[in-house]
Amino acid sequence: MDRRQRKTRDAIFRAFTGLLSQKEFHRITVGEIIERADIGRATFYAHFETKDDLLNDLCEELFCHIVDTEQSTEPQHHHIFEGDCSESAFLHLFEHLQNNDHNLVSLLSSYNNELFMRYFKNHLEQMVSQHRSLFASRKSDTVPDDFWIHHITSTLSDTILWWIHNGMKEPPKIITGYFFSVL
Amino acid sequence: MDRRQRKTRDAIFRAFTGLLSQKEFHRITVGEIIERADIGRATFYAHFETKDDLLNDLCEELFCHIVDTEQSTEPQHHHIFEGDCSESAFLHLFEHLQNNDHNLVSLLSSYNNELFMRYFKNHLEQMVSQHRSLFASRKSDTVPDDFWIHHITSTLSDTILWWIHNGMKEPPKIITGYFFSVL
DNA sequence: TTCTATACAGAACACATCGTTCACAAACAG
DNA sequence: CTGTTTGTGAACGATGTGTTCTGTATAGAA
Numbered sequence A, B: 001m002d003r004r005q006r007k008t009r010d011a012i013f014r015a016f017t018g019l020l021s022q023k024e025f026h027r028i029t030v031g032e033i034i035e036r037a038d039i040g041r042a043t044f045y046a047h048f049e050t051k052d053d054l055l056n057d058l059c060e061e062l063f064c065h066i067v068d069t070e071q072s073t074e075p076q077h078h079h080i081f082e083g084d085c086s087e088s089a090f091l092h093l094f095e096h097l098q099n100n101d102h103n104l105v106s107l108l109s110s111y112n113n114e115l116f117m118r119y120f121k122n123h124l125e126q127m128v129s130q131h132r133s134l135f136a137s138r139k140s141d142t143v144p145d146d147f148w149i150h151h152i153t154s155t156l157s158d159t160i161l162w163w164i165h166n167g168m169k170e171p172p173k174i175i176t177g178y179f180f181s182v183l
Numbered sequence C: 001t002t003c004t005a006t007a008c009a010g011a012a013c014a015c016a017t018c019g020t021t022c023a024c025a026a027a028c029a030g
Numbered sequence D: 001c002t003g004t005t006t007g008t009g010a011a012c013g014a015t016g017t018g019t020t021c022t023g024t025a026t027a028g029a030a
Helices: A003-020 A030-037 A041-047 A051-078 A087-099 A102-109 A114-130 A132-136 A145-165 A172-181 B003-020 B030-037 B041-047 B051-078 B087-099 B102-109 B114-130 B132-136 B145-165 B172-181
Strands: none
Touching (some): A003 A041, A003 A051, A003 A102, A030 A041, A030 A051, A051 A102, A051 A114, A087 A145, A102 A145, A114 A145, A145 A172, A145 B145, B003 B030, B003 B051, B003 B102, B030 B041, B087 B114, B087 B145, B087 B172, B114 B145, B132 B145
């Protein structure tokens, strides 16, 4: 990819995430984005069809990034964590949010938008499904499987949002404990 | 209140809820609303400052309605329900959604918006707080009170949304059962 | 380095939507 | 009937959108 393209694309993303942490998505104008990114109007539309397109691409990028770091750093932590080794995946998620992914946290804490939350929950549901066996013992026989998976995912998502909105005061280990305590 | 005011106000609400079940809030224009409500542009702005204002008022109206019917119909069901009598409040909520409140269900099932969900969750949190004692025995000592209340509320909200998005196939009693099974 | 393709700048454009204004008509209350 | 309130319809400036154009600068290949 052309170096120029990369530069402007990054500039647009930076400007956009900055604005997203300040105001709701639908209150952000293309004019603000290009002013902050210091690019021409036509340039913006050369890269993205609409504002929604930009948001889509940003989501893709953010969650690609999460998956990458999860897979690359998880093995290192496996032997450090002294509990159930499958639980470490979730502990690691909380740690990652606290230490690395300020962009993601900033988006989750501010005016969240529908599309972004959909991406987020999809990602969490994938993760929960992968570790399904971990929760099997906690499941009551009276609820169907799809409801159960949905419930775990929702609880994880709501726990993360509660944590972030309360300033992430609790250390990741404690939050992970909360999460498993209520299941 | 003037009969004319009531008529136009209702016409605006009808047009607005109809449109809300078809498309996202921020894609709805004032032009569409007044065309569907068959009123003049100036009339709309005589009743509501902005589109957001209209949404606000609609939310107020919807949740006032829920509270009214809850309080008026609950006593009749108390002696019919054979389980714990506090659980009947939640059973009743599910029944009410299935039988009476098509407007609310339609809004919850379609493109939901931030403001509307905030109202909804606030209402549920009030309800959960009122019946706090019902959940005390299920609470683990390791989680703090505020997290516990938040978790119950989220679970209730997510259960309702899951139910609606799956076509409300399960009878209210079953769903109430699911809700209490996962706590 | 030189050449060529392509990305960007900057301005102008038509278009849609917003929220306001005003003069006039219709419905209301006493 | 009479004065007041409410709705009508058209027009307005302001703001944002997405496109188009010409000229310039830069990347990457020869």
